[in-house]
Amino acid sequence: MIIVTKEDFKSYIFSQPDVREVNMLSNFENENCGCIMIHYGSEVCDIKNLSCGYNNFFTINSEIVAQFEEIDIQYYIKECIYKKVRNYRQAKKEWIKHFGK
DSSP states (O other): OOOOHHHHHHHHHHOOOOBBBOTTTOOOOTSEEEEEEEEHHHHHHHHHSSSSSEEEETTTOOOEEEEEESHHHHHHHHHHHHTOOBBBHHHHHHHHHHHHO
């Protein structure tokens, strides 16, 4: 199983172009835009047929293949969903609000 650290996830988010779109309600790889977890899981972890929960990355067969090392990231993900984050500029602002720099 892949363990995703807070620092690795943060580095990924802050490396993305501000204007890159996200759809926090799109948690399956085959959907158009995808949430931040879908982007990370498919691009960094190279997980195929990916879907995501708040803390876990799943295959299409519901097998957990990756998860966050720290549970507090799920609260950040939930906040991004609640605030309807639509791009990485907004995702970065929410990260700073939630965790600081």
